[in-house]
Amino acid sequence: MQKVTASIESEMRAKQDKAGRDYRNPHCYLGRRGIKLYRRCDYCTLKTNHCVGLQSNTITILVGVLLSAFLVINSSFLILCNIIGIVMLMVALGYKVSSNLDRLALADHMNVNLNEQLKNYADNLETKVQSRTRELEDLVRTDALTGLASRIEFERQLKTARESVHQNEQQHALLFLNLDQFRVVNDIHGHIAGDELLRQITPFLLEDVRKNDTVARFGSDEFAILLWDCKANDAIHIAGKILQSLENFRFIWKDSTFAVSASIGIIGLSRESGSTIDLLSAVDSACCQAKDLGGNRVHVYEHNAEEIDKRRDEMQFVSLITHALDENRFELHYQPIVPLSKQAKHPRHYEVLIRMLDEDGKLIPPMAFLPAAERFNLMHNIDRWVIKAAFQSYQALIEIDSTMLSINLSGASLTDEHLLEYITQQLSCFGVPADMIVFEITETAAITNLNRARVLIDSLRELGCQISLDDFGSGLSSFAYLKNLPVDNLKIDGSFVKDMLDDDADCAMVEAINNVGHRLGKRTIAEFVENDSIFNALRDMGIDYAQGYGIGKPVPLKDIVGEGNSENISNIWARAG
Numbered sequence: 001m002q003k004v005t006a007s008i009e010s011e012m013r014a015k016q017d018k019a020g021r022d023y024r025n026p027h028c029y030l031g032r033r034g035i036k037l038y039r040r041c042d043y044c045t046l047k048t049n050h051c052v053g054l055q056s057n058t059i060t061i062l063v064g065v066l067l068s069a070f071l072v073i074n075s076s077f078l079i080l081c082n083i084i085g086i087v088m089l090m091v092a093l094g095y096k097v098s099s100n101l102d103r104l105a106l107a108d109h110m111n112v113n114l115n116e117q118l119k120n121y122a123d124n125l126e127t128k129v130q131s132r133t134r135e136l137e138d139l140v141r142t143d144a145l146t147g148l149a150s151r152i153e154f155e156r157q158l159k160t161a162r163e164s165v166h167q168n169e170q171q172h173a174l175l176f177l178n179l180d181q182f183r184v185v186n187d188i189h190g191h192i193a194g195d196e197l198l199r200q201i202t203p204f205l206l207e208d209v210r211k212n213d214t215v216a217r218f219g220s221d222e223f224a225i226l227l228w229d230c231k232a233n234d235a236i237h238i239a240g241k242i243l244q245s246l247e248n249f250r251f252i253w254k255d256s257t258f259a260v261s262a263s264i265g266i267i268g269l270s271r272e273s274g275s276t277i278d279l280l281s282a283v284d285s286a287c288c289q290a291k292d293l294g295g296n297r298v299h300v301y302e303h304n305a306e307e308i309d310k311r312r313d314e315m316q317f318v319s320l321i322t323h324a325l326d327e328n329r330f331e332l333h334y335q336p337i338v339p340l341s342k343q344a345k346h347p348r349h350y351e352v353l354i355r356m357l358d359e360d361g362k363l364i365p366p367m368a369f370l371p372a373a374e375r376f377n378l379m380h381n382i383d384r385w386v387i388k389a390a391f392q393s394y395q396a397l398i399e400i401d402s403t404m405l406s407i408n409l410s411g412a413s414l415t416d417e418h419l420l421e422y423i424t425q426q427l428s429c430f431g432v433p434a435d436m437i438v439f440e441i442t443e444t445a446a447i448t449n450l451n452r453a454r455v456l457i458d459s460l461r462e463l464g465c466q467i468s469l470d471d472f473g474s475g476l477s478s479f480a481y482l483k484n485l486p487v488d489n490l491k492i493d494g495s496f497v498k499d500m501l502d503d504d505a506d507c508a509m510v511e512a513i514n515n516v517g518h519r520l521g522k523r524t525i526a527e528f529v530e531n532d533s534i535f536n537a538l539r540d541m542g543i544d545y546a547q548g549y550g551i552g553k554p555v556p557l558k559d560i561v562g563e564g565n566s567e568n569i570s571n572i573w574a575r576a577g
Contacts, residue, residue, distance in 0.1 A: 441453060
């Protein structure tokens with residue numbers, strides 16, 4: 001190690017010496033010619049007449065010459081001149097020394113003042129840096145909008161809580177809260193209203209927890225709460241108080257009033273809890289479960305093998321989906337949507353449905369991989385693949401008969417700012433008439449992204465495309481939102497259709513949706529038509545279109561356009577018409 005250090009130091013000195021040897025002082029007569037009398041000449045910038053060393057040595061040489069002259073001079077006059085010359089040179093030398101001492105003293109005085117100024121500047125800079133550091137630390141620890149703890153600070157405290165569980169066997173609880181209809185406020189009135197809602201609910205969260213508990217804002221409408229020294233039952237009680245406070249609160253913005261509710265997941269901290277990431281993932285899963293069950297409720301995380309297997313399967317499908325997209329291993333299937341009226345000729349109409357192929361070419365049903373795609377933000381890529389493939393198949397379909405295609409758009413695609421441009425490009429690329437394309441948007445996705453959905457629907461209709469609102473009737477406020485969504489068709493939720501002959505409530509719901517839809521000038525489509533009895537009942541009720549396994553199952557393109565298959569498809573349309 002010492003040899004290496006010595007080698008490095010030697011190399012550095014060599015570089016410095018080379019830099020000095022190459023340097024030439026442009027202000028010095030000797031320096032410009034590369035003549036260097038002293039070591040300091042390697043870095044000197046003084047003029048020739050300001051060089052003290054040169055002047056002192058010159059005077060010394062002259063004194064030596066004059067003193068030597070005494071050995072050969074016999075004239076008293078010359079000796080006197082020599083003595084006078086020596087005295088004058090000594091006086092000059094003394095003046096130079098005195099002058100340089102004055103300069104050194106002045107430089108030392110200036111150096112002292114400069115040091116004091118630098119010290120004061122450094123002290124002020126250190127004070128400002130410390131103050132700014134404290135401000136930045138506060139920004140890191142605190143959420144700027146609500147004043148609650150930030151995500152970084154919360155994760156730090158959660159790590160401390162985990163350590164205390166392992167060391168002191170303390171009991172803590174972790175809550176994760178997500179507002180149920182926050183996007184509705186954002187979509188209708190914008191982010192300013194959404195921010196104000198978050199500010200207004202913050203006091204309720206702080207009031208319902210204890211003073212030593214930690215409340216943090218985790219995301220746009222997500223909050224995390226760490227309940228220190230809290231048992232599971234106490235945590236459930238506190239979560240219930242929070243839900244009650246939010247339920248009693250009304251958010252008022254301009255002329256609108258909104259009820260507020262939340263979904264809360266809970267998990268207890270134990271020795272088996274795992275890492276901080278594992279805890280947050282688990283409590284987020286519990287919160288999602290509460291939301292899936294209808295929201296405005298508390299769900300306690302349960303560590304079970306089934307949930308773990310489900311999450312593991314979803315993670316595995318992420319890789320499979322990504323590879324399938326890269327390798328074009330998807331396939332479209334087409335399910336007929338037939339008219340129930342015989343009054344006019346209708347074009348053939350198919351809903352386009354996606355299937356995935358594994359590496360061996362076997363079909364994977366959509367419900368096996370679409371949940372994973374939705375959870376891990378891959379749906380917008382799948383939607384684009386479907387759009388392109390459907391448009392590409394259109395020419396083969398119209399060679400048989402005039403055809404309309406219905407294409408599903410996911411909630412993720414509703415927020416894709418470049419989707420409209422992509423659809424326009426693909427329509428032009430494959431020469432597909434826009435009025436023969438129907439885009440289906442689920443009611444849940446449309447309500448969740450109401451503002452964006454409305455913009456996209458208007459834009460697609462301006463292109464000439466039609467819009468179907470899928471799974472209509474599944475939400476609690478379906479009819480209330482209908483007037484804000486300018487759609488062309490209502491696809492009645494299949495859960496009502498399949499049992500309508502055995503359940504009077506389902507039958508009444510189907511009839512109500514059909515009546516309201518027709519009053520608003522919209523066509524109605526019934527899904528899950530599984531037998532002739534339902535088919536005939538829907539026709540008698542005045543439903544416009546029907547779709548389901550009782551009419552025709554989804555089939556690949558080759559089964560529609562292939563030789564010998566067109567007759568089977570024609571029979572479906574002949575039966576309907």
